[in-house]
Amino acid sequence: MSTEQWVPTTAHWGAYEAAADGNGGVQVRPHPDDPAPSALLGNVPGIARHTTRVQRPAIRRGWLTGGPGPSSQRGREEFVEVDWDTALDLVAAQLDRVRNESGNEAIYGGSYGWSSAGRFHHAQSQLHRFLNTIGGYTASRSNYSFGTSEILLPHVVGSSAAVLGYADSWATVREHTDLIVAFGGVPVKNTSVNPGGVARHSTAAATADPGVEVASISPLADDAPGGGRWYSIEPGTDVAMQLALGHVLLTEDLHDSAFLERCCTGFDVFAGYLRGESDGVPKTPEWAAGICGVEAVDIRELARRMAAGRTLVTVTWSLQRAVRGEQPVWAGIALAAMLGQIGLPGGGFGHGYGSMADVGGDGPVLQLPTLSQGANPVGTFIPVARIADMLLHPGAEYDYNGTRLTYPDIRLVHWAGGNPFHHHQDLTRLRRAFARPETVVVHETHWTATARHADVVLPATTTLEREDLGAGRRSTHLTAMHRVLDPVGEARDDFTILAGLAERLGVRRRFTEGRSARGWVEHLYTRWRDQLARQGHHLPEFDQFWKAGEVRLPQVPEDPPLVRFRRDPERDRLHTPSGRIELHSEKVASFGYDDCPGHPAWLPAERGGALHLIANQPRTRLHGQGDVGAVSRDSKVAGREPITLHPRDADARGIAEGSVVRVFNDRGACLAGVVLSDRLRPGVAVLSTGAWFDPQPDPQHPGQELCAHGNPNVLTADVPASRLSQGCAGQRTHVDVEPAENPLPDVKAHTPPPLTRRP
Structure with missing residues (x-):
């Protein structure tokens, strides 16, 4: 392909244009209308043809010679490259054996997102669709990004979408907001990415210069955008400061009693806790200062400023990704409720400003083209972050959202997309966990640590080596993702890999529905276009869209749930037991969890290190x-x-x-x-x-x-x-x-593992 043949595509870091460079590589340039292109585009050329690309199907030598079984050699042995038929025959045989001997519950469909911004070549959706056609699998629920909030928010405001899906745009904030109080700050570095990519990084541009006074409460000065004031706080103590701010609002009669009475329940319990009636500890600024390191006078002054105008209280996702992570989110909602501004433009509570490109975006809240995964006949699941517990402790019981669940006994892990050896914790423990299954199958583009800890590695194509549709939450455009490069080595897209397995297991027609990958891309677009047409939105035919390279998404009028609720709490009740915002939840309290009581609370974590x-x-x-x-x-x-x-x-x-x-x-x-x-x-x-x-x-x-x-x-x-x-x-x-003492070990992560080729 000539270097002049620039074509559109998109990635998690945004839409861009790409062209083959004539030497097997690629060159890239930003979307022409992007006001703040992501610097991460600079990584793309080096990724496409890096030496760590998985070139051919590869099998861990011990598994190939000794057969399936637990092994501590995962991540330590060489791999043997084989042909595709051999690899697919072996994987299909193991899937069939495990489901017949132990049931489909013994298969863990591990895929965890982020592998592609494409709507069709989304590895997680592809794998789950395939596994559902062969009888199902043990699934995971929620995510590592905001999984704690996703469980808490339905108890407090009726749904996670009410907060996560309807954040005010930065344009609204600039027009209406006097002060942003940002727990965790508003870090600009995170605002160039979201799962489907955005065509215009308007959020990144606005975050860098919000045009509104920002009080950034973070241990990192760089989390404060646009010269906002930095409150240097001890990590993990945000809740103490939030409670102290609430104590000032309460004791100085700066809270909105009418809103709390009309729209909330449980404030009397929470107020008693602020006063110290339940534990003998009033949550004063002086009390908080000794914990969080922010001066009491500064806490008191900030509380008064919050009550003096339109204030947006926002909490980054990072704060809930911690022990007792529910508490800063719930306490942030309680602060916003005390100010009485939930449901007002530019006021109330935000969750994720500075955490993702779509939070604060101005694109529509719109259903995008989606590949159906079908129904999973297996009801067993785990919370996504409990994978090591599941593998290490089959049969063990654990608590989850008011229920008591049991970890299944997993014999086979099938992973496509995602890299648990990046995003999981205590990797030494995870290595022990990955030694337990009988077989680990991984689809991967590169020799990541997850690929190195597999038994069978199936080489997958990158986004640049296939066609797709791309768009993220609150994106302004749907992008036609054109193919730029030929697949490296013998790499195949996940759809083709899984279609080969489906063929061997007798379900190819059910999995593919008789369509090719290109046929599916066209089908998803056309079906989505027809759905929008029935709603009065008219988009071009597929061929026109593909030639143009993108289509602007129609603006759909929004009426966010918390806005409707504020207008009429009796008619537009929230999906909580009370129908209101629950500052004290009797349901959560009934679970009896000492690490998450029925209202926001200061629950100090143990410290263990300098x-x-x-x-x-x-x-x-x-x-x-x-x-x-x-x-x-x-x-x-x-x-x-x-x-x-x-x-x-x-x-x-x-x-x-x-x-x-x-x-x-x-x-x-x-x-x-x-x-x-x-x-x-x-x-x-x-x-x-x-x-x-x-x-x-x-x-x-x-x-x-x-x-x-x-x-x-x-x-x-x-x-x-x-x-x-x-x-x-x-x-x-x-x-x-x-x-560190010399000699230092060389870094080997960017070098492929030992490989041999089977004749």
């Missing part, structure tokens, strides 16, 4: 995607993931800028390269997620391993946010840091 480590999202890639790209590689320090330390903490340990350190706690250790900055609170360190996991012997501790590359999830604890949500709690942990 430094408070924040494992946030990187600014140089999306999760682990793009770690082999130029932008990500250029951010490394001495070839390792950078760890940011305050100069005071580095000096105390004899650590210099640019040096390599060993970061450690009782769970594990990793190496990282040092960056010094005074733009974070002393006692806090930042090591972003996404460096490809690279377990190697620890030179300073014989017999132990560390991640030579700097993945913080060797340090984070694999514990749930609470018994209510069982959500991910991987945002923070405690560590110490020391200079």
Whole structure:
């Protein structure tokens, strides 16, 4: 393809144009109308043909020679490349064996999103559709991003969508809001991405310069956009400050009693807690200051400013991705309710500003083309972040959202899309868990740690090597994702891989419905177009859309649930037991969970280490995607993931800028390269997620391993946010840091594992 043949496509970091460079690679340029293109586009050329691409089907030698069974050699052995027929025959035989011997519940359909921005070539949907055609699978529910909130919000405001799906646009905020009080800040770095991509990064541009006064409450100064005021808070103590703000509103009679009476229930219980009636501890600013490190006078002054005008209280997703993660979300809603502004434009409560591109976007809330996954005949599921518990403890019981569930006995894991060795916690424990199944099958584009811990690796195409439709939540456009490159090696798209398995298991027709991949893309578009036509929205035929490269999505009038509710709480009742906003939930209280009582509460977590480590999202890639790209590689320090330390903490340990350190706690250790900055609170360190996991012997501790590359999830604890949500709690942990001793192990994460070719 000539370098002049630019075609449209999209990715999680936004729509863009791409062209083959004539040497097997690709060049990219931003969407012409994008006001703030993502820097992550710079990773794309280096990803497409990197040496870590999986070229051919590959099988772990021990599994190939010894057959299925638990094995601690996953992640440690070489792979044998085989032809496609051999690989598909082996996988189909194992799927058939497991479902016949142990039932479909013994198959875990592990796929966890983020593999593609495409609406058809969405690996999770493809895999689940296939598994449903052969009798079902044990599924996962919710997500790592906001899984804790997704369980809590229905108890408090009736649904998670009422908050997560209808955030005010930045245009509305600029017009109506006087003050944004941002717990967790509003980090601009996260606003270039969302699962389906956006054509115009209007949210990123607005977040960088919100045009509204922002009070950023975070241990990181860079979480404050546009010169907003930084309240340097001790990590994990936001709830104490939120309660103190509420105490000021209550005791100085700055709360909206009429709104609380008309639209809420349980405020009397919550108010009693603020006063200290239930535990003898009034939640005063002085009490909070001793916990969170923000001066009492500043807390009191901020509360008064909040009550003086239109205030938006927002909480980032990062705060709920922690032990007791429900509490800052619930306390944020309680603060907004006390101000009486929920349902008013630019006021009330927001969740996720600075967490994703679509939160604060101006695109429509619109149903997008979707591939049907069918019905799963198996009812067994786990909360997504409990995968290691499931694999290690089959038959064990656990609490979840008021129910008592049992972990199934998984014999086969089938994974397509996602990388648990990036986003899960306590990776040493996860390695033990992945040793337990009889067979692990992974579809992958690159030799990630998840691929290395598989028995069978099936090479998948990237977005640039296939055709699709792309759009994300609140996107303004649907993009025609044209193919740019030929597949690398023998890679196939997930649909073709699964169609081959379906053929061998006698369900090909049911899985494919007689369509090719291109036929499905056209079918999904046409069906979606017809649905919109019945609603009065007329879009072009498929051929016109494909030639144009995109279509602007129609604006659909919005009437958000909390706006309707505010207008008439009796008619537009919320789906809570009371029909109102529940500041105290009798239902949650009835569960008896000491880690999530019936109202927002300060539940201090144990501290275990000298430094408070924040494992946030990187600014140089999306999760682990793009770690082999130029932008990500250029951010490394001495070839390792950078760890940011305050100069005071580095000096105390004899650590210099640019040096390599060993970061450690009782769970594990990793190496990282040092960056010094005074733009974070002393006692806090930042090591972003996404460096490809690279377990190697620890030179300073014989017999132990560390991640030579700097993945913080060797340090984070694999514990749930609470018994209510069982959500991910991987945002923070405690560590110490020391200079690393020479010789340092080489980073091997970006080098393929040992491979041989079967004749």
